[in-house]
Amino acid sequence: MTDLAHIRSDFPILQEEMNGHPLIYLDSAATSQKPTAVIDAISGFYQKTNANVHRGAYTLSDTATDLYEEARARVAGFINADRREVAFNRGTTSALNQVAYGWGLNNLEPGDKVLLSLMEHHANIVPWQLVSRHTGAELIYAPYTDSYALDVDALESLLDENVKVVSITAMSNVLGTINPIRHIADAAHRAGALMVVDAAQAVPHMTVDVKQMDADFLAFSGHKMLGPTGIGVLYGKLDLLEAMEPAEGGGEMISDVQLDSSTWAEVPHKFEAGTPPIAEAIGLGAAVEYLEKLGMEAVRSHEIDLTAYALDRLGAIQDLTIYGPTDVETRGGAVAFTLADIHPHDIATILDQQGIAIRAGHHCARPLARSLKAPATARASFYVYNIRSDVDALVDGLEKAREIFGVA
């Protein structure tokens, strides 16, 4: 185990109270908290170097452009990509929409299939539904097993020559399941399909190497990895990005504009229409730097330790059901559960009154929630700043919920 307890003082919000109790933040799968280094990078940019990028003929704009492009290079290095393969956008949702609209809309035809899984977040379902309305492509879903792993055999049997895109989450935001992306990518490529990866939960919590994964496209968000909201990344293999149409047009993404047609800027700028989220990109760069200093191996091992402890302690609570793999090596730190007949919203309210923040509901994954026969679950999720006593507080809070609801 790697002890990261000393870093808690880097996160000012952890000094706050909620409902008269010290804040215990267990909702990092929804959004992470931010270290001072990130907050300072953003405010420092606005105080000293704010200007628009890739436009100005003056020094300040040049400095802002350098900082923005340095952030891109840092993010690219973090996932072992070339900087030209990293396009900034608003977040994972935006990035997946770009692939669906940019690649899908122009390449899918009636009879084609898009292969997803039943554990996808709405962000990796709805864009494909929208595009399939225009293209006539069909969406098909790979199931998961009784032990909450992706059913890879079933996925491979669905992978016929009509499948043009396989788009799968690298780590489920509900079950915590880590999926074998390289294995799936190899199968997808054998079938002639593209491999798209929703890495919103994976990039913050484990080493992600796009080359090792052999991902064609990969999407993630800044705000789940200690960075600010409003910034996300679309990675794409260079030749694919060069061939792909932009989903959004506007300033900055063009090479030339005529009255009835335009030519595009070089990648990745062709996918960055309009003024980009500059301060947010710089904030994300600072977040990546922070994570690199901790080391992603240390982050992962800290979370494995904490998740094992949580599964152990939660599992000992009577009438508590956990939805997700039990082997911590195959899962991340999002732990979804239900407790007796106490509705997850009620659990969340009772915990809130004790200063504990968790998520309750369908977690933007309603097809999964339906298939689990648990329309709502409670979810505690961990990150670098969580410690074992947070889990202890959660367990105490759940005992209080049992008491209030009179669960014997």
Place this chain on the structure above:
Amino acid sequence: MSLNELYREVILDHYRAPRHHNHLDSPDGSAQGNNPLCGDEVTIELNLNGDRVSDVAAIGVGCSISQASASMMSEAVFGKTREEIDELVRKFKVMMAIEESAEEVVDPDRPGSALGDLEALQGVRKFPVRIKCADLPWITLEQALESAE
């Protein structure tokens, strides 16, 4: 803020043993309400005899507050006229601070005192994020009444 004020015995009782919880055969009016953010669902069905609700069903899945509110509401509207129901809805919304009230509120400490059992829901007012849970069945009731017209 006391959790015991929110989770009163009567609320937990209605949550665990909801009243009027069987579908009607061919209802005169019905509506489905859901809260897409949290997934709570309520279906309200009703039969009218003239102006009077002669039968009602409130069926759903969701948190204790939404489902208890639906159950208590179904008891409260059973046998009532449209006019009486409008008055009930108004009093409920005032109690929950969803609507402002210019008059009455007999007892400011107990704004729901005219509502009988439903008064148990007034603890929800202190939990703003949960008011929408309590309100869902009432919005759905109004839609069901409209559909019966």
